[in-house]
Amino acid sequence: MSRTILMLPGDGIGPEIVAEAEKVLHKVNEQFNLGLTFEAGLVGGAAIDATDTPLPDETLEKAKAADAILLGAVGGPQWDNLPMAKRPEKGLLGLRSNLELFANLRPAILYPQLASASSLKPEVVSGLDIMIVRELTGGIYFGQPRGVRELESGERQGYNTYAYKESEIRRIGRVAFEAAQQRGKKLCSVDKANVLEVTVLWREIMNDLRREYPDVELSHMYVDNAAMQLVRAPKQFDVIVTGNMFGDILSDEAAMLTGSIGMLPSASLNSRKQGMYEPCHGSAPDIAGKGVANPLATILSTAMMLRYSLNEEKAAEAIEVAVSKVLDQGLRTADIMSEGANKVSTREMGEAVLAAL
Amino acid sequence: MSRTILMLPGDGIGPEIVAEAEKVLHKVNEQFNLGLTFEAGLVGGAAIDATDTPLPDETLEKAKAADAILLGAVGGPQWDNLPMAKRPEKGLLGLRSNLELFANLRPAILYPQLASASSLKPEVVSGLDIMIVRELTGGIYFGQPRGVRELESGERQGYNTYAYKESEIRRIGRVAFEAAQQRGKKLCSVDKANVLEVTVLWREIMNDLRREYPDVELSHMYVDNAAMQLVRAPKQFDVIVTGNMFGDILSDEAAMLTGSIGMLPSASLNSRKQGMYEPCHGSAPDIAGKGVANPLATILSTAMMLRYSLNEEKAAEAIEVAVSKVLDQGLRTADIMSEGANKVSTREMGEAVLAAL
Numbered sequence A, B: 001m002s003r004t005i006l007m008l009p010g011d012g013i014g015p016e017i018v019a020e021a022e023k024v025l026h027k028v029n030e031q032f033n034l035g036l037t038f039e040a041g042l043v044g045g046a047a048i049d050a051t052d053t054p055l056p057d058e059t060l061e062k063a064k065a066a067d068a069i070l071l072g073a074v075g076g077p078q079w080d081n082l083p084m085a086k087r088p089e090k091g092l093l094g095l096r097s098n099l100e101l102f103a104n105l106r107p108a109i110l111y112p113q114l115a116s117a118s119s120l121k122p123e124v125v126s127g128l129d130i131m132i133v134r135e136l137t138g139g140i141y142f143g144q145p146r147g148v149r150e151l152e153s154g155e156r157q158g159y160n161t162y163a164y165k166e167s168e169i170r171r172i173g174r175v176a177f178e179a180a181q182q183r184g185k186k187l188c189s190v191d192k193a194n195v196l197e198v199t200v201l202w203r204e205i206m207n208d209l210r211r212e213y214p215d216v217e218l219s220h221m222y223v224d225n226a227a228m229q230l231v232r233a234p235k236q237f238d239v240i241v242t243g244n245m246f247g248d249i250l251s252d253e254a255a256m257l258t259g260s261i262g263m264l265p266s267a268s269l270n271s272r273k274q275g276m277y278e279p280c281h282g283s284a285p286d287i288a289g290k291g292v293a294n295p296l297a298t299i300l301s302t303a304m305m306l307r308y309s310l311n312e313e314k315a316a317e318a319i320e321v322a323v324s325k326v327l328d329q330g331l332r333t334a335d336i337m338s339e340g341a342n343k344v345s346t347r348e349m350g351e352a353v354l355a356a357l
């Protein structure tokens, strides 16, 4: 059995961190006899520069054929003034929608070794372990109609459409209920059902699903309250499920509660468990090319890949254990550096994980 | 010169906290010879119970005729299953839109006396003083079309429209630039211009306005990053301007950074400086009627009212000084209680402010 992994380094620090993660994948491939083969492709700004489009057909074909994709990050200031359709982000969004990667899993975990990195008090965040399940191929990100039109008055109006249909809500709801079943059995669905009709439907469908998962305790929370509760008492949450836009905001907020977003992986899955895996952090153009970026979120993304798309739990755990070991050894990239620790480069961190495997 | 203030206690703890704020207004009315007269009206769940509509015509007429409105809070579980058009929130939204209260000012201030209430580390939040300027009568809250429709496939789809026209963006932008001029001269506009067309227009108009306010430093931030930066380093912000939905989320997040949302007032203004003033917290049905709610956010809302709608800076400051004094005296309602302080009821807190005036 041969399985193909597509590597898409992308922009900014993407190439540096993906290089380290790739070494890790090669090593577990041998150690665990996984039969993985590797391909590479262009996406985002890198693809724009080479081919004038953020998602070349060749990349899309390779992505569709792959069992899993490892993405670094896309975007940077040099592409910020391009028209919407030509921006690096469209490469990412195009992959998500063409592969129907509707289920975005974003864990926010506080590593005990990095507890002091959080801007929150230790008692508020110690032991934090939340899973955010974000719908990724619908909602206002993809809603039609959209654009800028001229009104009769002569002035322009920008507009977007926030829409979800029952089946879209149901399938992400199932992923979230199942995640809750595997974890603490608590699911909080976040909406704005006191104002937005689309989220009234969202809430109704979540309530429907409850019957299929009687062991999971479902609650509902308005998005403004959720943004508050994440700051006030984040440990009240187990699994959170929400739409594309609210999920974008809340998952970044939750990630930052840990103080070490350079540590957090993510998975984007479709119904065939094909998946794209990427660090939660962005392309960080300010430190690109300097060899100081933290490769651990990307390395941990390969662990998620092994677990969710390749069904190789042992190899996944081996990587997670190795990462925990290098943290125990006191190795830190600049973003998670603290007094008394040992500051290392992107490559040194990657090598340390390899050695720990 | 006589000026009319409309009191709208609303639901939950609303009546209790508005009662204390009203006493404070009566007192400064005499002390500073303000010539204020007072009216009262029904809104939200209280209005639904009495008249079957969340915003009776009588209330709307009184609101239009008033110079300023003091609102407690609306909503509660007993009205949660009403159809959208009949919910308590529609009373609030109806007031905002009928009076064109497009400019929502939400300060997030850390009171030094309450520094330990925050879930964030003291060094991250000490001295925090952010002003969030939220657009309040447009965006996805009011966009048309909206609803739930049946698709050809037979399944239902919920949909809402997120729209802004140039003039709406420009007028809230001006309020924000002017607020920044009065403060630290830094304005951060929050959007999602890498994905949403409506916010590309938002960003363009903000950039246009920059020329009229050369002394203000304008920056732009994506909403997901803003949600992170508020947790990571909130003191980087001075004034934040954003649309209705993002403003709802970020202003609640920012308020919670202080740990004492029971202290935070807000103002909603139209172009004639007519305004509605309310605490940032909600109706807190769980503690309603118990006499334990914190009236200070509502009392501080009357200070904002005096400042923004009535042009009575001295009376406004007197109230703010009085609130600071009762905090110095160690008086605390349950929500801001800490060891060694003196726990007081809603009424005792109100009386203490009166005594300090």
Ligand SMILES: CC(C)[C@H](C(=O)O)[C@@H](O)C(=O)O
Binding pocket: A075, A089, A092, A248, B194, B195, B224
């Ligand atoms: C880059 C951007 C389009 C993207 C998003 O908004 O989804 C990013 O913020 C993310 O969360 O993966």
Ligand SMILES: CC(C)[C@H](C(=O)O)[C@@H](O)C(=O)O
Binding pocket: A194, A195, A224, B075, B089, B092, B093, B248
């Ligand atoms: C009650 C609700 C409709 C309201 C809003 O979403 O605007 C509230 O959350 C607020 O921020 O004032």
